[in-house]
Amino acid sequence: MTAGQTSGEVLASAAAAAGAAPSIHNTQPWRWVAHPDRLELYAERSRQLSATDPEGRMLTISCGAALHHARIALAAQGWQATVSRLPDRADPDLLARISLGERNGISPEAARLHHAADIRVTDRRPVTRERVPPETLSRLTRVAEDEGVHLQPLREGQVDDLAVAVNQAAEVHAGDLAVQAELRRWTGGQRAEGTGVPDESIPEQPPRTNVAGRTFAHPGSLPIGGDNDRTATYAILHGDTDDPAGWLRAGEALSAIWLTATVFGVGLLPISEAVEMPASRQTLRRTLSFLGWPYLAMRLGIPDYGHAEPPHTPRLPADRTVQVAPAPAGQS
Ligand SMILES: Cc1cc2nc3c(=O)[nH]c(=O)nc-3n(C[C@H](O)[C@H](O)[C@H](O)COP(=O)(O)O)c2cc1C
Structure with a gap:
């Protein structure tokens, strides 16, 4: 994200970054709608595991991981954000709505976590003998x-x-x-x-x-x-x-x-x-x-850093998971 972006662009970019989140069987069961003033996260039922996960537990946990990734992407650019979870009783697939607040200083913690999102992988190999401190x-x-x-x-x-x-x-x-x-x-x-x-x-x-x-x-x-x-x-x-x-x-x-x-x-x-x-x-x-x-x-x-880690798993292109809503008439 760079200076001069509209808030809609900032939000769409955070949604795209959230694509790196882990998900059950890498189904990426989320859909984002970036409005000029808010970002909405929806459950994408076409990628739900309807036999393995009929109630959508793992789908919703996966979407929660994507929500946190979006929060971190915004915080790593200094943006404050307000999240309302399950904001519409009439629409249970609308899982969260993010509104942008002020832009402050970038916290080093958010920058570290944002970087970690790029390198994180699921490693199914046995761990080493060293214990987690x-x-x-x-x-x-x-x-x-x-x-x-x-x-x-x-x-x-x-x-x-x-x-x-x-x-x-x-x-x-x-x-x-x-x-x-x-x-x-x-x-x-x-x-x-x-x-x-x-x-x-x-x-x-x-x-x-x-x-x-x-x-x-x-x-x-x-x-x-x-x-x-x-x-x-x-x-x-x-x-x-x-x-x-x-x-x-x-x-x-x-x-x-x-x-x-x-x-x-x-x-x-x-x-x-x-x-x-x-x-x-x-x-x-x-x-x-x-x-x-x-x-x-x-x-x-502690993973076995002595041998090559598993590769990064693929992701859907952002235009499959992030929809940019047009600005209301009269605004550009
Ligand atoms: C809610 C959830 C449940 C998962 N359950 C398992 C599991 O039972 N076994 C497993 O090997 N991986 C599990 N995973 C890891 C996913 O398979 C993994 O995140 C996905 O394939 C994407 O790969 P990545 O994490 O390397 O980016 C789970 C991930 C999530 C978010």
């Missing part, structure tokens, strides 16, 4: 709180509960033809351009991990070392409500945690399968002692 973990839990949700790192027995819940969900998904068809459509092999998880991001064989990674449509081509995840930290992102408002906040928190983790050299792998299934979601609720609704599990760890 406790002070970094505390920082990440504070970041979650700032976004209105909670990040609970799991103790050993709780990691076993998560592993059981993930296996339970994976078994049901393996036998569900519609879920398998979605996996084939969005992951590995040939897919529509600009979306989905390419073979190069999928491990060539199942990594040795405490909690099983997602089984994609077929093995990929990402080389993995022989390490296991004994030193990884597993955690659950959770909150007070199991509804779109909670899921949207969870997505914003996921993005904030992931970008902060990237700044600190920590990798994050989302683990959503156990939340997608009602029975395994209930198992996670028990793990949380019924103190909150689970939104997403994750693995945090």
Whole structure:
């Protein structure tokens, strides 16, 4: 963004930058409308995983991640922004509306997070033996709180509960033809351009991990070392409500945690399968002692920087996800 842009251009540019956000199976299930004075974020139902994610939990979390990316893109240029979430009861697909405020100094923190958005990737390889420093973990839990949700790192027995819940969900998904068809459509092999998880991001064989990674449509081509995840930290992102408002906040928190983790050299792998299934979601609720609704599990760890990282996944061109609304008559 440069000086001399209209506010509509500033907003459209933030929406385009939000395209780098992570999303379930890289579906990018969002649509932005940039008006001269506001930016609106809509759920794009044509890219919802209707079998895997019928209620739109993962879709809404993904859109929340894009919302946070847009907020950071504006903050990195010094713009203040006001966000109203789910502003129209009559239109539940309108997830958020962003209005521009004053332009102030650029905060170094926002600049760092904006840069992290360019380099962040999902790395499914086992993490190294180095542990995530406790002070970094505390920082990440504070970041979650700032976004209105909670990040609970799991103790050993709780990691076993998560592993059981993930296996339970994976078994049901393996036998569900519609879920398998979605996996084939969005992951590995040939897919529509600009979306989905390419073979190069999928491990060539199942990594040795405490909690099983997602089984994609077929093995990929990402080389993995022989390490296991004994030193990884597993955690659950959770909150007070199991509804779109909670899921949207969870997505914003996921993005904030992931970008902060990237700044600190920590990798994050989302683990959503156990939340997608009602029975395994209930198992996670028990793990949380019924103190909150689970939104997403994750693995945090130090990636293997000694070997090449997985490549960046493709994205849709901005003109497929960002629509620029014309200025009202009489304004230009
Ligand atoms: C809500 C959500 C759930 C996800 N769940 C999983 C998962 O269960 N397993 C996995 O390997 N990746 C998961 N991912 C990571 C996505 O596959 C990844 O973000 C997407 O392919 C884009 O790649 P990138 O993160 O490298 O940009 C999830 C991401 C989001 C936002």
